[in-house]
Amino acid sequence: MRRAGATSSRFAAHKAGTREIFHILSGRLEIHTTREVITLEGGDTATIRVDVAYGFVNVGSVVSKLILLILSA
Numbered sequence: 514m515r516r517a518g519a520t521s522s523r524f525a526a527h528k529a530g531t532r533e534i535f536h537i538l539s540g541r542l543e544i545h546t547t548r549e550v551i552t553l554e555g556g557d558t559a560t561i562r563v564d565v566a567y568g569f570v571n572v573g574s575v576v577s578k579l580i581l582l583i584l585s586a
Contacts, residue, residue, distance in 0.1 A: 523568045530586025531562045540577030543570045 535544060536558045544551045544559070546567040551559055554573075561567070564586075571577045 519571045521568045521570075523566055524563070526565050526567075527563045527583070528586050529564045531563050532560050532584045532586075534560050534582040534584065536560065536580040536582075538578040538580065540571060540575050541573030542577045542579065543572050545569065 523559070533551060533573040535542070537553045537555050539553045539555045541552065544553065544561060544567065546561065546563070552560065552572065553559055563583075
């Protein structure tokens with residue numbers, strides 16, 4: 514995410530059981546799903562169920578860089 518406060522599009526729910534692994538390389542990112550809000554910082558990794566709508570927001574003061582892996586059910 515390029516700048517502080519930048520938001521992604523809202524993504525539609527994936528197939529039931531689908532997970533995404535977010536690994537944050539730099540910055541601070543909030544991941545918003547209809548179930549929860551998770552805040553991750555550089556070095557953090559989280560696995561999140563994405564069988565619900567979701568999106569993310571750069572809540573840091575620097576560019577957020579991440580690696581995203583999708584695990585289909």
